[in-house]
Amino acid sequence: MEKHIVSFSGGKDSTAMLLMMIEKGIKIDEIIFLDTGAEFPDMYNHIKKVENYINRKIIILKAENNFEYMMLHYEKKKGKNKGQKGYSWPDFRNRWCTQYLKKSVISKYLKKYKNDEIIEFHGIAADEVERLNKNKEKNIRYPLAEWNISEKQALQYCYDKGFTWNGLYKNFDRVSCWCCPLKSLKELKILYKKYPELWTKLEEWDNKTYRKFRSDYSIKELSKKFEGERNELYNLQLLPFM
Structure with missing residues (x-):
């Protein structure tokens, strides 16, 4: 028997894919969201909104331990770093x-x-060629690519349906884990400016771990960099006094 499982990240592409599949009457047995424990707060609200819209339950799966635990507290059991705390x-x-x-x-x-x-x-869009080429596992389908839906089209489709993620896509290209070191400097600067409570958490974690946040910057160094840039703009009177 076939089981049709939707891998739902909550982002624009998987949301558009899910809604389009339902519109087209494609069979769906389960919708699964993997919660790392490091999702944007607005993403959890989005998931509830999608559930209400489609009148179906989204199954939320979690690892035994979340991102914070694995990063800071998990004890390595083997190898040259046996006994080391956290990844x-x-x-x-x-x-x-x-x-x-x-x-x-x-x-x-x-x-x-x-x-x-x-x-x-x-949910991989038609213009994400690199990701499509990397993901050729057996029995995985990519409806957006099959329907020639681009990332831009997928996002607009979601906006037209009333899904906005409370502005996440106006600030970030990707809305996966908020603490990801692979974010661009531009996105990290937005996180620093507009999500101070999350940035404070980054600072807390960075002070407790052994590896630098990025090869070029620690969180402390990024804070200093972004604050310096903001002060420079104030001095040039390009920003209103606050």
């Missing part, structure tokens, strides 16, 4: 968060369908 900040070489908080969780969950053929639906 620290992820980077391009070690994206442990994707493996432990997403891939392993969904893999474990889907084992209950071991006697069924699982077809997963992922």
